[in-house]
Amino acid sequence: MMRVRFAPSPTGYLHVGGARTALYNWLLARKLKGTFILRIEDTDELRSSDDSVRQIFDSLRWLGLDWDEGPLDGGEGASGRGGEKKRWASKGNFGPYFQMERQEIYRKYSQELLTKGALYECFCTEEELQAHRDQALLAKRAPRYSKLCRRLSEKEKESFRAQGRAPTLRFAVPEEGQTVFDDSIRDRVSFSNLELEDFIVVKSSGGPTYNFACVVDDHLMEITHVIRGEDHISNTPKQILIFQAIGWPAPQYAHLSILLGPDGSRLSKRHGATSILEFKDQGYLSQAVVNYLALLGWATQDSQDLFAHEELIAKFELERCQKNPAAFDYAKLQWMNGIYIRKLTKSQLLAAVRPFLGPVPANLEPILEEIVALEQEKYRTFAEARDLLGFFFNDNFDYRWEDIEGLMAKSLNLKTRADLDRVLAELAKRLGGLADFSVAGVEVSLRALAKDFGWKNTEVFHPLRFAVSGKLQGPSLFHMIALLGRDWTLGRVARLAGLKNSLAGAPIQE
RNA sequence: GGCCCCAUCGUCUAGUGGCCUAGGACGCUGCCCUCUCAAGGCAGAGAUCACGGGUUCGAAUCCCGUUGGGGCCA
Numbered sequence: 001m002m003r004v005r006f007a008p009s010p011t012g013y014l015h016v017g018g019a020r021t022a023l024y025n026w027l028l029a030r031k032l033k034g035t036f037i038l039r040i041e042d043t044d045e046l047r048s049s050d051d052s053v054r055q056i057f058d059s060l061r062w063l064g065l066d067w068d069e070g071p072l073d074g075g076e077g078a079s080g081r082g083g084e085k086k087r088w089a090s091k092g093n094f095g096p097y098f099q100m101e102r103q104e105i106y107r108k109y110s111q112e113l114l115t116k117g118a119l120y121e122c123f124c125t126e127e128e129l130q131a132h133r134d135q136a137l138l139a140k141r142a143p144r145y146s147k148l149c150r151r152l153s154e155k156e157k158e159s160f161r162a163q164g165r166a167p168t169l170r171f172a173v174p175e176e177g178q179t180v181f182d183d184s185i186r187d188r189v190s191f192s193n194l195e196l197e198d199f200i201v202v203k204s205s206g207g208p209t210y211n212f213a214c215v216v217d218d219h220l221m222e223i224t225h226v227i228r229g230e231d232h233i234s235n236t237p238k239q240i241l242i243f244q245a246i247g248w249p250a251p252q253y254a255h256l257s258i259l260l261g262p263d264g265s266r267l268s269k270r271h272g273a274t275s276i277l278e279f280k281d282q283g284y285l286s287q288a289v290v291n292y293l294a295l296l297g298w299a300t301q302d303s304q305d306l307f308a309h310e311e312l313i314a315k316f317e318l319e320r321c322q323k324n325p326a327a328f329d330y331a332k333l334q335w336m337n338g339i340y341i342r343k344l345t346k347s348q349l350l351a352a353v354r355p356f357l358g359p360v361p362a363n364l365e366p367i368l369e370e371i372v373a374l375e376q377e378k379y380r381t382f383a384e385a386r387d388l389l390g391f392f393f394n395d396n397f398d399y400r401w402e403d404i405e406g407l408m409a410k411s412l413n414l415k416t417r418a419d420l421d422r423v424l425a426e427l428a429k430r431l432g433g434l435a436d437f438s439v440a441g442v443e444v445s446l447r448a449l450a451k452d453f454g455w456k457n458t459e460v461f462h463p464l465r466f467a468v469s470g471k472l473q474g475p476s477l478f479h480m481i482a483l484l485g486r487d488w489t490l491g492r493v494a495r496l497a498g499l500k501n502s503l504a505g506a507p508i509q510e
Numbered sequence: 511g512g513c514c515c516c517a518u519c520g521u522c523u524a525g526u527g528g529c530c531u532a533g534g535a536c537g538c539u540g541c542c543c544u545c546u547c548a549a550g551g552c553a554g555a556g557a558u559c560a561c562g563g564g565u566u567c568g569a570a571u572c573c574c575g576u577u578g579g580g581g582c583c584a
Binding site: 186189190191192195196197199229230231232233234235237255257258260262264265266292295296297298299300301302303304305306322323324325326327328329331332333334335336338342375376377378388407443446447457458460461462464465471472473474475476477478 | 512513514515516517520521522523524525533534535536537545546547548549550579580581582583
C-alpha cells in the first residue's frame with residue numbers, strides 16, 4: 001500500500017512549486033489507491049504561522065488535493081489531551097501531524113541513537129565553528145566540520161558541561177564508502193561519505209533538525225515514497241544514513257526538478273503570480289492550474305496536453321517525469337484556462353465570473369447569466385470580465401472615438417459625423433418599430449437597413465455596436481441587442497446621437 | 511569554493527541505436543470563416559538535438575571530456 005506525503009513548512013503561502021509537488025504526490029496516491037498525507041513541518045518557530053497553515057489548507061482545497069491523513073481542515077481550535085492547547089484536530093492514526101507536537105518522539109529516538117554511538121555531543125560554539133569555517137575558506141578548503149568533538153573523553157565533556165555549554169548532537173558519518181539511492185526519476189545517485197560532514201541532528205536547544213524530524217516522521221508515518229523537490233537531493237544521503245543507523249528501511253525517493261520563471265531564473269514574485277491563491281484571485285480555474293502544473297515536468301508518450309481529471313490520475317507516471325527544470329509559461333496557462341472556461345456551463349460560468357464583475361444594476365440580474373455567456377469564448381482569465389463586459393453595467397461609459405474615427409477613415413459611405421447621425425437616426429427608427437426583437441429579427445432588420453442604404457453591412461453594424469458599447473469590438477451584435485432589449489438599445493443610440501461634435505479627427509459636416 | 515543534478519524549436523515537451531530530411535502543444539505569422547474581437551479550420555516560420563571526442567555499418571538516443579545552467583552546503 002503506497003503512502004505518500006506532502007510536508008510543507010508553514011512559513012508563507014503555498015507557491016506553484018510546492019503545489020506541483022503536492023499534486024504529483026496526490027496524483028500517485030489516487031492512481032494507486034494509496035494514502036496522501038499532509039504533514040506540517042513547523043519546527044521553525046520564528047517563521048511559522050497559523051496564517052500560513054490556513055493558506056496551505058485553502059490552496060490545497062482550491063486545487064482539489066484532499067488529504068487522507070493530517071490536520072483536519074476546519075478543525076482549528078481543537079483542544080488537546082490534558083488541557084494543553086492544540087491548534088488543530090487531526091485525522092489519521094499516525095499523528096500528530098504537526099512536527100511541533102512530536103518533540104518527545106524525536107527526543108526518544110535521538111537518545112536511542114546517542115546511546116548506540118551513532119550520534120555524539122558537540123560542544124563547539126557558534127563562534128568557534130565560524131572561525132573554523134573562515135579558516136577553511138581562506139585555505140580554499142571545503143568548510144566542513146572538523147569532527148573536533150567526535151572523540152572527546154568523558155572528562156573533556158564534563159568540563160564543557162561545567163562551563164554551561166549545551167551540546168548539539170552530531171551524526172558520526174562513516175569515513176569511507178558511499179551512500180547511494182535509486183531515485184525513481186534520476187536512477188542512481190551516489191554521494192561519497194567523505195564529502196558528508198558530521199551534520200547536526202539535534203540542535204543545542206534540544207529540537208531536531210529538519211533531516212532528523214523528517215526521517216523519524218517518514219518512518220513512523222509509514223511513508224513508502226518520498227516525492228519532493230530537487231532542492232532536497234543533498235539532504236537525502238544524510239537521511240538515509242539516519243535510517244540505516246536506527247535500522248529502519250528507507251523509503252523510495254523521487255526528486256522533482258525545480259520550477260523556473262519565464263526567463264530561466266528561479267521562479268519568483270517578479271515573474272507574476274507564484275502563490276496558488278493568487279492564481280485564484282487572478283481569475284484562473286483550478287482545473288486549468290492543475291492540468292498545467294501536471295505538464296510542468298511530466299508528459300505522456302504522445303505529449304497530450306489536455307486531460308480530464310480522471311484521465312490525469314489514470315495516466316500520471318512518476319517515471320515519466322522530466323529531470324531538467326521547467327520554465328513557467330504564463331501564456332500557455334492562460335490558453336489552457338480559456339479552454340477550461342469554454343467548457344463551463346452558463347451557470348458555472350456566471351458563478352466563476354461573478355466575483356470579478358463589480359457592481360451590476362439590479363435590472364440586469366435576471367439576464368446576467370446570458371450576458372456573461374456572450375463572451376464565454378473570449379476570457380483567458382476571469383479578471384478580463386470587467387473589460388469585456390463593463391459597458392453592460394454602466395450607462396455612462398466613455399466612447400473610444402479613435403476606434404470609430406479609424407473605421408470612418410477607411411470607410412466608403414460612413415465618412416462624416418452627418419453619415420453617422422443619419423445611420424443612427426435610421427437605426428433608432430427601425431429598431432424602435434421592430435415587432436420581432438429576437439436575434440433573428442434584429443439581424444434581418446439590420447441587414448435590410450444596410451441594403452436599403454446601399455452601405456456595407458459593417459458600415460451599419462459598427463455604428464450601432466459603437467453606440468451600444470463604446471467600442472468596435474465586443475460580443476455578437478445581434479445577440480447582445482436582442483438580449484438587452486429595445487429600450488436599452490435605443491437609449492444608448494440616443495445618447496451617442498446626442499453627443500454632438502464629439503468626433504475629433506473625422507471631418508464633421510453640420 | 512566543494513558536492514550533487516541537468517542539457518531537443520523562444521517556452522512545455524515526444525523521442526530509450528535505424529521509423530527523425532526530429533513529432534505535438536503554447537506563443538508568433540499568413541489565409542479561411544465572419545457584424546467586430548475572439549473561438550474554430552488550414553498553412554507557415556521556428557531545433558546544425560549545448561560543444562568536442564569516441565563506440566557502432568548507423569547516435570538526439572550509449573561512453574568520456576568540455577562548456578553552460580541549476581540545487582545544496584557554506
